[in-house]
Amino acid sequence: MEKQKGPDPVDPDPVKLLPKSSSLAVLLIVFVTISMLVLFSIVRGGVGHVLDGDGGKQAFGPADVSGVEFDHELLPGIEEATAGPDAGVFLVPPPPWSESGYFPCTECHADMELNPERRVLEEMHDDIVLNHGPSDRWCLDCHNPDDRDVLRLVNGKLISFDESYLLCGQCHGTIFRDWRQGIHGRRQGYWNGGKSYLLCAHCHNPHAPAFHAIKPLPPPVRPQFLAQTPQKVVKEAPHE
Amino acid sequence: MSDRNRDRAFARTEEKSLDRRSLLISAGLTTMAGISAAASGKSAGWVERLLSRRFVELSEQRKTQILTELEEKYSEKFGREFTVVDTPPMDGVEFAYGLDLSRCVGCRRCVYACVHENNQSRDPQIHWIRVLEMKKDHGIDFAESNIYYDHDEVPEPGSFYLPVACQQCRNPACVKVCPVKATWQEPDGIVVIDSDWCIGCRCCMSACPYGARHFNWSEPTIASEEINPDTHYFGNRPRPKGVVEKCSFCIQRTRKGRYPACVEICPVGARKFGNLLDEEGEMRYLMREKRVFVLKEELNTRPRFYYFYAT
Numbered sequence: 001m002e003k004q005k006g007p008d009p010v011d012p013d014p015v016k017l018l019p020k021s022s023s024l025a026v027l028l029i030v031f032v033t034i035s036m037l038v039l040f041s042i043v044r045g046g047v048g049h050v051l052d053g054d055g056g057k058q059a060f061g062p063a064d065v066s067g068v069e070f071d072h073e074l075l076p077g078i079e080e081a082t083a084g085p086d087a088g089v090f091l092v093p094p095p096p097w098s099e100s101g102y103f104p105c106t107e108c109h110a111d112m113e114l115n116p117e118r119r120v121l122e123e124m125h126d127d128i129v130l131n132h133g134p135s136d137r138w139c140l141d142c143h144n145p146d147d148r149d150v151l152r153l154v155n156g157k158l159i160s161f162d163e164s165y166l167l168c169g170q171c172h173g174t175i176f177r178d179w180r181q182g183i184h185g186r187r188q189g190y191w192n193g194g195k196s197y198l199l200c201a202h203c204h205n206p207h208a209p210a211f212h213a214i215k216p217l218p219p220p221v222r223p224q225f226l227a228q229t230p231q232k233v234v235k236e237a238p239h240e
Numbered sequence: 241m242s243d244r245n246r247d248r249a250f251a252r253t254e255e256k257s258l259d260r261r262s263l264l265i266s267a268g269l270t271t272m273a274g275i276s277a278a279a280s281g282k283s284a285g286w287v288e289r290l291l292s293r294r295f296v297e298l299s300e301q302r303k304t305q306i307l308t309e310l311e312e313k314y315s316e317k318f319g320r321e322f323t324v325v326d327t328p329p330m331d332g333v334e335f336a337y338g339l340d341l342s343r344c345v346g347c348r349r350c351v352y353a354c355v356h357e358n359n360q361s362r363d364p365q366i367h368w369i370r371v372l373e374m375k376k377d378h379g380i381d382f383a384e385s386n387i388y389y390d391h392d393e394v395p396e397p398g399s400f401y402l403p404v405a406c407q408q409c410r411n412p413a414c415v416k417v418c419p420v421k422a423t424w425q426e427p428d429g430i431v432v433i434d435s436d437w438c439i440g441c442r443c444c445m446s447a448c449p450y451g452a453r454h455f456n457w458s459e460p461t462i463a464s465e466e467i468n469p470d471t472h473y474f475g476n477r478p479r480p481k482g483v484v485e486k487c488s489f490c491i492q493r494t495r496k497g498r499y500p501a502c503v504e505i506c507p508v509g510a511r512k513f514g515n516l517l518d519e520e521g522e523m524r525y526l527m528r529e530k531r532v533f534v535l536k537e538e539l540n541t542r543p544r545f546y547y548f549y550a551t
């Protein structure tokens with residue numbers, strides 16, 4: 001207490017604390033730091049940080065995408081397969097091309113001469129480019145030469161197109177097992193009851209089975225564009 | 241008596257007295273509400289709403305009443321016939337989800353099917369599912385992942401895709417931190433939110449290590465022709481502004497036996513769903529036969545959402 005009552009210490013001259021040149025240097029450093037911070041926040045934090053080609057600048061909803069059926073109908077019979085005498089039955093839609101006019105194959109092939117030669121198909125089936133496994137595989141390794149309406153397993157057993165999974169399963173045993181268990185492939189319906197399976201050929205073209213790349217639906221909107229409601233552009237999604 | 245023991249004893253008495261006090265207050269208020277309800281001839285109003293207990297603690301009669309009121313409210317708001325149900329969990333069922341990373345192509349069909357089914361806000365946009373694009377060279381690396389990819393075609397060569405939504409943890413951090421018990425785990429494993437009870441504090445959002453919870457920063461907007469009127473109280477019923485929402489395993493569908501919407505839309509069949517207690521079911525098969533892992537296992541959240549490689 002007494003110390004405080006004593007005479008005030010002499011105020012040192014503020015100019016003498018720093019020489020003139022160093023105070024200027026300090027000011028300069030402070031100025032540069034602030035301007036750099038402002039510059040960085042403009043470059044990095046602002047809307048301009050997103051490159052022109054990047055997605056996520058607009059918000060899209062399910063109504064903005066076409067070609068995807070969000071309200072798909074279940075196959076008829078699924079409700080019945082959930083309870084009652086038909087419970088546990090798996091339903092499979094008809095195989096592809098069965099209603100395209102190609103089937104039954106015997107309408108044309110019954111009177112045709114058999115040509116087992118490997119060749120480029122020109123008059124008919126010119127859309128088929130075989131890209132499936134060994135290069136010496138050809139039509140009659142799977143299609144039955146005597147009756148084209150059925151397929152033929154390697155053991156000679158004839159099966160209908162509805163059972164084509166048996167044919168695929170000859171080589172793709174592990175995937176066939178997964179498919180039967182419900183692990184490979186798409187399911188619709190009831191997890192505890194009736195459900196629909198798809199045949200291998202519904203998703204994989206048997207002649208060129210690799211899965212094709214598809215167009216993704218638009219990305220989510222980035223937070224910095226969330227508040228904006230720009231003109232919406234309808235994005236086309238390819239039909240599956 | 242040591243200091244600590246004294247503190248404990250004090251805490252106990254204080255708890256007790258608080259209990260008694262809150263009991264008296266709630267009893268008094270309930271009586272008042274009852275009188276006012278009787279006087280006005282109306283069964284339910286904002287006073288009762290304010291004093292009501294958590295939805296799960298209510299009587300069946302009161303629950304039905306609330307559901308009917310909600311149906312009326314939503315029908316009026318959206319101009320369409322609504323159903324709001326509270327289908328209970330099935331006995332002997334624990335849900336689990338499988339996602340085949342070797343199949344997923346990152347097409348985001350699931351994201352939009354989920355928005356469509358679960359009435360997420362279109363503006364401001366909310367997505368419950370996020371699809372993370374990652375480099376095959378780097379493996380699973382969240383820091384380097386990208387959810388805004390916009391390629392002409394997917395899968396992008398050299399990339400793989402990891403969709404993330406609520407992992408429905410058995411040990412959910414979000415439930416632990418909720419100060420008002422507005423979110424909890426149901427017997428069938430679904431972590432649900434009562435959006436009437438949520439106070440919007442967003443503690444659960446910061447607790448969730450998967451970023452699965454989303455907040456309604458403003459009034460959600462959905463066109464009435466886009467709304468899904470088939471709703472569950474803990475699932476896809478329209479949410480108000482200021483509450484948290486997240487994936488509920490499509491509770492309105494799965495409790496009736498249906499697959500979730502994302503499972504049915506997936507064009508490559510990468511998404512699997514089923515009952516974990518069913519020996520013969522597909523979930524048990526894939527857990528027996530495939531290489532299965534969960535996200536952020538080291539956090540001990542014990543998710544019900546299993547990622548696997550079928551090949």
